[in-house]
Each structure stands twice: as structure tokens, then as C-alpha cells.
Amino acid sequence: MITRHRFRKITNAVMLTLTGLCALVAVGAMLAILGFLVWKGAGSLNWDFFTKLPAPVGEPGGGMANAIVGTGKLLLIASLIGLPIGFLSGVYLSEFGGRPMSFLIRYVTDLLSGVPSIVIGIFAYAMVVVPMKSFSTLAGGFALGVMMIPIAVRGTEESLRTVPPNLREASVALGASRTTTILRVVIPAAFRGILTAMMLALARVAGETAPLLFTAFGNNDWSPGWTHPIASLPVMIYNYAISPFRDWHRQAWAAGLVLLVLVLLTNIAARLLFMGRAAEAER
Amino acid sequence: MSSPGIGRVPIVRASARATEAGAVPEAPPRIEVSHLNFYYGSKQALFDISLQLPTNRLTALIGPSGCGKSTFLRTLNRMYETQRHTRIEGEILLDGENILGMDVVALRRKVGMVFQKPNPFPKSIFENVAYGLRINGYEGKLSDAVERSLRRAALWDEVKDQLQKSAHALSGGQQQRVCIARALAVNPEVLLLDEPCSALDPVSTAKVEELLFELKESCTVVMVTHNMQQAARVSELTAFLLDGHLIEYNPTPQLFTTPSDPRTEAYITGRFG
Amino acid sequence: MATAAHPAAPQVRSHAHPPGFFRSFRNRLRKLIGTDWLGYVLSLVAAVLILAITTALVWQLWTQSALSRAKFGWGFLVGRTWSPLFEHLGALPFIYGTVVTSVIALLIAVPLGLGAAIFLAELAPPRASSWLAFLIDLLAAVPSVIYGLLGIFVMVPFLRQVVDPALKRTLGFLPLFQGPIYGVGLLAGGLVLAIMVVPFIISVSREVLLAVPRDQREGALALGATRWEATWGAVVPFARTGIYGSIFLALARALGETMAITMVIGNDPKIRASLFAPGASIAAVLANEFVEATTPTYISALIELGLVLFCLTIVLNGLARLLILATSRRGGAPA
Incomplete structure (x- = not known):
């Protein structure tokens, strides 16, 4: 014992x-x-990294200015596609949805969030690249935008649900329409949460590589307009990392650091914003 | 000694029982509490409590909610340690040994506990009762021990054909008796009951009360209850707590008929709480 | 916004008295917002768009892979050769690589993740626990290509020089640990996946463990269980459906993960018993060959691989969500 x-x-x-x-x-x-x-x-980060174009193979130096701008442009298109659709659908689920329709939308959104990013790439290839007959910023942005939708939907819906029903009732009782109530009462009350979700969605796709491989493709030069292949940080990291050149490996590390800092800072900012909201609610 | 319909037994009968049991306080003490103070953070919850719990008697703890009766109960098996920022002062002797210095696992094997809400594990009835035996490396035949415990908890006849059924599928009253059987399986010397009937219907309550009479033949029972009739029916001794202070501790019939403190009288006549 | 829509409003007189046309537009807009249906219609359109996008996705995968499905039939899934030049295209090497790396990942990630979740939920002080959970959530946010970068330059050399030789010496009698050592290969792929899915297991498991009612833990402690016995015997079983859910979720992630595994798996579509040998996964072959694929059959076969991957992850995700939902809805009591 x-x-x-x-x-x-x-x-x-x-x-x-x-x-x-x-x-x-x-x-x-x-x-x-x-x-x-x-x-x-x-060690490989310097001013050139942010301001210069990639150097040709064999030449030392050069930077990734085009990839940094490219990532920005891709995220812009992605946000224009993903955020409005995600936000409005979140509003629908929280404020309007009837039973069968809400169930369907939720189910499909879950499904979409589970689709591997490389498959989203194939989808964007078939939807945008094939008809336009060219890799493009639009195609890459479309792929990333589709990936943002589920995150934005869920974040918006959850935030709106934390708004107490009596707030809505109070507004409607004053003679406001549901549209007015949502615009003026519900969304402002859930604003921080929604913003958090949007930032998390952005951070999530900012580092995505797989869906860009055959949509945005890549470019060693600037990409004019929106219909040409375009460089992006993640794809650049991938291409440089698997290359045999020591100099490119260094650049890949530098780009990795920039990308990681970007993604983590967005994440931390989003979470701090959210915690701020929680603290406010406690007070 | 099973008395059918004990739920309807009037107070007088209960006090008669207590008297029959002999001069209650003279039974040798199993637990001796002296100068117990207890704190949640900086807030003091128990103030200088001293009392003796006699062997194989049922002691009821009564008082308005928030008076510290559950807190006191949870000091007796050191269950308060699952909460953070708690502090205890004083001495609690179990058979002469201070429990505050004891190995907590060994202590809880000797001092069993049944909670307010039935909390069976999501396992079969059999596994629930066998749990304590298994972790302690029981050497005998498990099924015999399980049957014995279920019989003591007056549940055997109801569940003997469905021991493999999930305990969660039982009614609330049956679940609570599974929990009692689970506590009894390891043969505790002391059994702590924290409002064991508060979540039960009257029929189940009657069954549990009936069971208490049998339990105290072999076990020292301490029960928190918010129901004064219940305290009067089943206990030999009653302690009245108010705001963390022990106001009065006397044989049950005496406390309910001739309380020595005006606050006790106020409480039992329903003037507050 | 009204002015923006009508930049050429004809007679602008003063700000205090907007022109009739302008005012009537504002009024009309206000009236529009004053209706119940505007918000409804706008948000419904967005919701329907999600339906449309998802339908289009499934439809594209299905129709674009028609050529390959017609040509290879079900045999595609069990074909062992992948030779685009001769259009002998079988998916088995990729399915094999995907499954093996995912299994390795789970074998490592499940104990590690569950252990960490138990520590965070049961033992760590709440404040420390939420900080650590925050750090681990950040781990989940690290882009996959960065894991790949570390995989190529840090993990693979380490495997080649230290881990693989050690495994070969100690467990070399198993076919799993025989053959030449490259560093890149199935084992490297599995390891990098393991690190990537651990945060998912931790954060979901931690949450389901925290949701277990306190009385379960106390019930076990009151019977004289040690802290570990109460955790392992009462708390974990109570949360087990949710924990299974987290594992399925991790598996779905592992199957669909692309960049990190492409960078370390070696990309050789052969089936070999040794974990040291290079292999290939579905996602990796898509990343490598899609852009270079030229013939319609080749492209179609790649898209069919995408379809296979899609189906696998959808089924797993569905199961995961059902399990997690079941835990939260029934307060954790499994059937």
C-alpha cells in the first residue's frame, strides 16, 4: 500500500x-x-532591400521593393473582395438570417474555410487566369480575397452577437428601421470586434504563398496596372529559398523577417484591440 | 434500520432518535477543529471556529447562504486548495493528526465528499463506483466492492441490471446516489455532504435521507443544508453559522427547541435567511 | 456620399441651403436607409455570393478534372506511376506521401499538444496560461513559407547530420529507418507539419479542457485522486470529444498544408518504405508542377488531385466541427 x-x-x-x-x-x-x-x-536587411529591384543572378545586392509593393497591391484587391462580402454576410447571419438559409450559409462558410489554400489557387486559376489568359494581380487578389471571406464572416457574426438584444429593441422602439438600427446602433457597438476580425483576416492571407503561385505568379520587375504577373513577398521567399544561390538565401531570410514582423504585428495589434474591448466591457 | 417514508418523519421523532443515541457530545471526537480562520484573498470567510465532530454521528451545518458553511466543509478535506488565493489558519485534527500537514491524497481517501450538484463522471455506473478503488489499487474483487457500495447507497436494486449504462443517463436522484456510492467505495471514515439534496426532488430526497441513517452507523457524517427541517430530521448535532462565525453548536433537539443564542432563534423561526 | 455620387450637381448655392436636387437625393437616401429591406437585401446578396463562390469552386474542380477522370477512372487513385511525359498518371505516390507525413505529424503533435494544453488549462496560473496561449496562437499565425524557410536551412541540415544517423543507428533494423540519408524526405515533411499543427491542437484542446465543469475535477480529488489522476481520469475523458475534434482539425490542416512541406519533402513521386527517402504530397506536386503542366490531360490530372485533396479535407473538417460542437453543446458529456 x-x-x-x-x-x-x-x-x-x-x-x-x-x-x-x-x-x-x-x-x-x-x-x-x-x-x-x-x-x-x-544582417541582410538594409535600405536597398526596401528600395531596389531584385538584382540579376550573379550580381550581388538588389532588394525586393517590387515584392513589397506587390504584396500591398494584392492585399488591397483581396480586401476589396473579401471584406465587404464577409462583413455583409456576417451581418446577414447575425441580424436577418432565417433558419434554413443561415444554416446553409454557415455550413458553406465553414466548408470554404477548410479548403486547402493550394486548391483555392486552382480555383482562382480557373476563374480568372484562364479567361484573362494571363497571370495577374487580379487573379492573386481574388484567391486571397476568397480566403479572407470565412474569417471575416465568422468574426463579424460573433462580434455582432455580443451586442445585447435590448439595444436593438430600444432603437426599434424609437421608430428606427432595422437598417438604421444596424448602421447606427449595432455596428458601432461591435466595431472593435469587427475590426479585429478584419485585421486577423488580413494577417492570415498576407503570408499565403500557395494560392499565389499560379495566379499572381511572380515578377522580377515592377508590375504596371492590375493585369500583369506581380511579385509578392511570400512567393519571393519561396523562390529564393529553393534557389542554389547563397546571396538569394540571404535575401530570403531578410524577406522572411519582414513578412513575419508584418504578420505578427498585425496579429498582436488585432488582439490588443480585442482585449481592450474586453477590458472596456468589464468596467 | 430502515424506516420507510422517513421524509415525513416529524421533528419530534428525530429528536427522539438523537436522545436514544445517548449523550451525544460524549461520543469520542473524530475531528477536532480549533481556532480556524479562513481567507479568500484579503477577505476573511471564517472567524476563529472551534468545534468537535463526534465519531459516527451526523452533524448538520446550517445558516443563511454565504455564511461560510460550505467553506467550512471544504476545509475538512482541504478541497479549498483547488481555489486560488486562499489561506487557512488554525488546527484541524483527524484522529489526533493535523490534516493541514497530512498528505492531501491520503486525507481525501479518509474524508470523502459528496457535492451539491450530482457530478458523476461520464463513465458507466460501475466505473464511477470503481474509480476510487482503481486509483487506490484495490486488491479484492472489484465487482463485489461495487455491489457493496451500491447497496449501501440504496441504489443496487434499481441499477443492478444496467451497471454498464452511462451514469449520465440516470435521474438526478440516482446520480446523486451513484456519487454517494462512489464516495463510500473507498470506506471513508468521514463523509462530507454539501447540500446533497438541494438539486433533488422530494422522493429522491427522502431516499437520500433514509440512507443517511444507515451511513452514520459506520461513518462520521458532516452535512451542509439550507433546509432546517432536514437538519432536524437527520442530525444529532447542529452548528449554526452566521457571517463566518460559529454562533451555536448543540445537540439538534436542543438547538431547535431551546436555542441559547437569540440569533439562532431568529434564524430558525424564519426571521432572516 | 451624396455629393460624391453627383459631382456635377448643377446649381450649388450654399452649404446651409442645399439645392433642391441635392436635398431630394439626401432625403431619398435617408428614406432608403429608413426601410427595413435595404440592409436585408444587401447582406443577403453577400451571403448568396458566398454560396455562388463555393458552388463555382466545386464546379470548377469537377469539370476541369473531367478529362482526367474520363481517362483514368478510379484507377487514378491507385496508380503508382507519375510520368507526365507518357501520360501515365497515378495519384498513389502523392496520396501515400500526404498520408505518411500527416501520420508522422500527428504522432508527434498530439502528445505534445495535448500535454501542453493540459499544462495550460490545469496547472499554469490563469494569467501565465493566457499569456502562453497568446504566444502559441501567434505560432499558428506564422506563414507557412517561413516554416519552410526554417525547414530548409535549419531543420534539414540538423536531421541530416544528427537525427537521421542516430535513428539509423538505434532503429535501423526497421525498414522505416533504412537507406541513404538526404535530410529532405518524408520524415522532414512530417516534422515540419507537426510543428505547424501543434498550435491548433493546443488552442482547441485548452479551450475544451477549460470548459470542463469544476465539479468533475473536484469529484475525483475528493476520492483521493492525485492531481494527475484527476486530470487524466476525469477531466480529459470529459473533454475527449472536443479533443478528438482538435485532432481532426489538425489532420485537415496537415493534409492541405503546401509550402512548408513542398520545401522539405524532396519531391520525388515514388513510394518507398524508408522515412529518410524523398517523397511527394498532393499539395507539393500541385505547387511544383501546375505552372509547368502543358498538356490538357496533365493539367486535368493535377486538378483531379486538387479535387481529391478538397474532398479529404472537407470530410475531416466536417467531422472535427461536429465533434467540437457536440462537446460544447452537451457540456462535454460523451455518449
């Missing part, structure tokens, strides 16, 4: 320590990723 008791106590201590180790490994992985990128990337 005594030994059994000791065995149990030891098991207890061992297992609890192991779970702590697991958590340590997970957190350690995060810190290691950050550490490696800073270590390897910071």
Missing part, C-alpha cells in the same frame, strides 16, 4: 512535469522561429 502510494505520487510528479515540458517546447518553438529569423535576417 505504501509503495503503491509512492508510485502514484511519483507518477503525478513525472506526468505534471512532462506536460510542463510540452508547453515549454511549444513556446520554445515560437521563440526559436523568431530568434532564427532575427539572427539570419537582420
Whole structure:
């Protein structure tokens, strides 16, 4: 009996320590990723990286200015497609949806969020690249936009649902229409949450590579307008990383650092915004 | 000693029982609490409580909600340790040994507990009752021990053909008796009951009360209840708590008929709480 | 916004007294917003657009792969050769690579993730727990191409020089750990996937564990269970459907993951027993060959691979959501 008791106590201590180790490994992985990128990337970062075009193979130097602008342009198109559709559908689900229709929309949105990003790439290829007969900013933006929709829908719907029903009733009781009520009362009350969701959606697709491979493709030069192949940071990282050139590897690390910082900062900002809301609600 | 329809037993009968049981306070104490103070953070919840819980008697703790009766109960098996920022001062002796210095796992094996809301595990009835035996490495035949415990909890006849059924499929009253059987399986010396009937219907309550009479033949029982009739029916001793202070602790018939403190009288006559 | 819509309003006199036309437009707009149906119609249109997009997605995958489906039939799924030049196209090497890497990923990620989730939900002080969970959520936000970058330049050399030789020495009697060591290969793919899906397992499991009612934990503790026994014997079983859900979710992620695995798997469409050998996954072959595919059959076969991947992940995601939903709805009590 005594030994059994000791065995149990030891098991207890061992297992609890192991779970702590697991958590340590997970957190350690995060810190290691950050550490490696800073270590390897910071050395290759300089002003040229942000202002110059990629140098031809064999020539040292050069930068990724076109990829940085390209990522911006792609995200702009993606936001124009993904955010309005996502936001309005979220409003529909929270404020209007009847039973069968809401169920259908929710189901389809879940389905869409589970589609692998490379498959979204094929879809955008078939929908945009084939008819236009060219890789383009529009095609890449379309692919990213489709990926943003489910995140925006869910975030909007959840935020709107936290608005207490009596607020809506109060407004309607004053003779306001449902449209007015939503515009003037419900959306302002849920504004922070919605903004958080939008930022998370943006951060999520900013780092996407797979759907861009055969939609935006890539470009070593500036891409004029919206209908030409365009460079982006993630695709650039991929191409440079699998290349055999040492100089390009350095550039890939630098681009990785920039991309990671961009994505993480957006994420942190979005979450802080949301926490701010929670704190406000507590007060 | 099973008395059918114990739910309707009047107060007088209960007090008669208590007297029959002999001079109650003279039974040797199983638990001795002295100068117990308890804090949640900076807020004090129990103030200098001292009392003795006699062996194989049922002691009821009564008082308005928030008076500290559940908190007190949770000090007896150190269940308060699952909450954060709690602090305890004083001494609690179980058979002469201070529980605050004991191994908490060994302590809880000796001091069982049944909660306010039935909380069976999402396992079969059998596995629920066998749980405590399994973790303690029970050497005998599990099925015998499970049957014994279910019989003691007066549930055997109702569930003997469906021991593999999920405990969650039972009624609330049956679930609570599964929880009692689960606590009894490890043969605790003391059983703590935290308002065990508050979530039950009157018929189930009667069954649980009936069971309490049998339990205290082999077990020291401490029960928190918000129901004064219940306290009067089943307990030998009653302690009245108010705002964390022990106001009065006396044999049940005495406390309910001739309370020595005006606050007790006010409470039992329904003037507050 | 009214002025923007009518930049050429003819007679602008003063701001205080908008012209009749302008005023009537504003009034009309106000009236429009004053109706119940405007918001309804706008949001309904958006919702229907989602339906349309998803339908188009399925339709495109289906029709664009018609050529390949007609030519290879069900045999496509079990064909072992992938030779675009001769149009012998079978998906099995990719399905094999996808499944093997995902299984490796789960074998590592499930214990690790569950352990970390238990620590965060049961043992860590709430404040520390939410900070650590925050860090781990950030881990989930790291773009896949960055995992690939670290995979190529940090993990693969480490595997080649340290881990693989050690495995070969100790477990070399198993066919799994025989053959030449390249660094890149199925094992590398599985490892990088493991690190990528761990955050999903942790954050979902942590939430379902936190949702387990306190009385379950106390019920076990009151019987003299140690902290670990109460966690493993009472809390975890209570949350198990939700935990299964998190595993399915992780599996769906692993199957569909593209960039990181493309960069470390070696991209050789052969089926080999050794985990050291290079392989290929569905997502990786799409990333590598789609742009270069020239003949219609080749493209169609690649799109059919996309369809296979789509179906796999959809089924898994559906199951995951059902399980998580079942946990939250029934307060965790499994059947």
C-alpha cells in the first residue's frame, strides 16, 4: 500500500512535469522561429532591400521593393473582395438570417474555410487566369480575397452577437428601421470586434504563398496596372529559398523577417484591440 | 434500520432518535477543529471556529447562504486548495493528526465528499463506483466492492441490471446516489455532504435521507443544508453559522427547541435567511 | 456620399441651403436607409455570393478534372506511376506521401499538444496560461513559407547530420529507418507539419479542457485522486470529444498544408518504405508542377488531385466541427 502510494505520487510528479515540458517546447518553438529569423535576417536587411529591384543572378545586392509593393497591391484587391462580402454576410447571419438559409450559409462558410489554400489557387486559376489568359494581380487578389471571406464572416457574426438584444429593441422602439438600427446602433457597438476580425483576416492571407503561385505568379520587375504577373513577398521567399544561390538565401531570410514582423504585428495589434474591448466591457 | 417514508418523519421523532443515541457530545471526537480562520484573498470567510465532530454521528451545518458553511466543509478535506488565493489558519485534527500537514491524497481517501450538484463522471455506473478503488489499487474483487457500495447507497436494486449504462443517463436522484456510492467505495471514515439534496426532488430526497441513517452507523457524517427541517430530521448535532462565525453548536433537539443564542432563534423561526 | 455620387450637381448655392436636387437625393437616401429591406437585401446578396463562390469552386474542380477522370477512372487513385511525359498518371505516390507525413505529424503533435494544453488549462496560473496561449496562437499565425524557410536551412541540415544517423543507428533494423540519408524526405515533411499543427491542437484542446465543469475535477480529488489522476481520469475523458475534434482539425490542416512541406519533402513521386527517402504530397506536386503542366490531360490530372485533396479535407473538417460542437453543446458529456 505504501509503495503503491509512492508510485502514484511519483507518477503525478513525472506526468505534471512532462506536460510542463510540452508547453515549454511549444513556446520554445515560437521563440526559436523568431530568434532564427532575427539572427539570419537582420544582417541582410538594409535600405536597398526596401528600395531596389531584385538584382540579376550573379550580381550581388538588389532588394525586393517590387515584392513589397506587390504584396500591398494584392492585399488591397483581396480586401476589396473579401471584406465587404464577409462583413455583409456576417451581418446577414447575425441580424436577418432565417433558419434554413443561415444554416446553409454557415455550413458553406465553414466548408470554404477548410479548403486547402493550394486548391483555392486552382480555383482562382480557373476563374480568372484562364479567361484573362494571363497571370495577374487580379487573379492573386481574388484567391486571397476568397480566403479572407470565412474569417471575416465568422468574426463579424460573433462580434455582432455580443451586442445585447435590448439595444436593438430600444432603437426599434424609437421608430428606427432595422437598417438604421444596424448602421447606427449595432455596428458601432461591435466595431472593435469587427475590426479585429478584419485585421486577423488580413494577417492570415498576407503570408499565403500557395494560392499565389499560379495566379499572381511572380515578377522580377515592377508590375504596371492590375493585369500583369506581380511579385509578392511570400512567393519571393519561396523562390529564393529553393534557389542554389547563397546571396538569394540571404535575401530570403531578410524577406522572411519582414513578412513575419508584418504578420505578427498585425496579429498582436488585432488582439490588443480585442482585449481592450474586453477590458472596456468589464468596467 | 430502515424506516420507510422517513421524509415525513416529524421533528419530534428525530429528536427522539438523537436522545436514544445517548449523550451525544460524549461520543469520542473524530475531528477536532480549533481556532480556524479562513481567507479568500484579503477577505476573511471564517472567524476563529472551534468545534468537535463526534465519531459516527451526523452533524448538520446550517445558516443563511454565504455564511461560510460550505467553506467550512471544504476545509475538512482541504478541497479549498483547488481555489486560488486562499489561506487557512488554525488546527484541524483527524484522529489526533493535523490534516493541514497530512498528505492531501491520503486525507481525501479518509474524508470523502459528496457535492451539491450530482457530478458523476461520464463513465458507466460501475466505473464511477470503481474509480476510487482503481486509483487506490484495490486488491479484492472489484465487482463485489461495487455491489457493496451500491447497496449501501440504496441504489443496487434499481441499477443492478444496467451497471454498464452511462451514469449520465440516470435521474438526478440516482446520480446523486451513484456519487454517494462512489464516495463510500473507498470506506471513508468521514463523509462530507454539501447540500446533497438541494438539486433533488422530494422522493429522491427522502431516499437520500433514509440512507443517511444507515451511513452514520459506520461513518462520521458532516452535512451542509439550507433546509432546517432536514437538519432536524437527520442530525444529532447542529452548528449554526452566521457571517463566518460559529454562533451555536448543540445537540439538534436542543438547538431547535431551546436555542441559547437569540440569533439562532431568529434564524430558525424564519426571521432572516 | 451624396455629393460624391453627383459631382456635377448643377446649381450649388450654399452649404446651409442645399439645392433642391441635392436635398431630394439626401432625403431619398435617408428614406432608403429608413426601410427595413435595404440592409436585408444587401447582406443577403453577400451571403448568396458566398454560396455562388463555393458552388463555382466545386464546379470548377469537377469539370476541369473531367478529362482526367474520363481517362483514368478510379484507377487514378491507385496508380503508382507519375510520368507526365507518357501520360501515365497515378495519384498513389502523392496520396501515400500526404498520408505518411500527416501520420508522422500527428504522432508527434498530439502528445505534445495535448500535454501542453493540459499544462495550460490545469496547472499554469490563469494569467501565465493566457499569456502562453497568446504566444502559441501567434505560432499558428506564422506563414507557412517561413516554416519552410526554417525547414530548409535549419531543420534539414540538423536531421541530416544528427537525427537521421542516430535513428539509423538505434532503429535501423526497421525498414522505416533504412537507406541513404538526404535530410529532405518524408520524415522532414512530417516534422515540419507537426510543428505547424501543434498550435491548433493546443488552442482547441485548452479551450475544451477549460470548459470542463469544476465539479468533475473536484469529484475525483475528493476520492483521493492525485492531481494527475484527476486530470487524466476525469477531466480529459470529459473533454475527449472536443479533443478528438482538435485532432481532426489538425489532420485537415496537415493534409492541405503546401509550402512548408513542398520545401522539405524532396519531391520525388515514388513510394518507398524508408522515412529518410524523398517523397511527394498532393499539395507539393500541385505547387511544383501546375505552372509547368502543358498538356490538357496533365493539367486535368493535377486538378483531379486538387479535387481529391478538397474532398479529404472537407470530410475531416466536417467531422472535427461536429465533434467540437457536440462537446460544447452537451457540456462535454460523451455518449
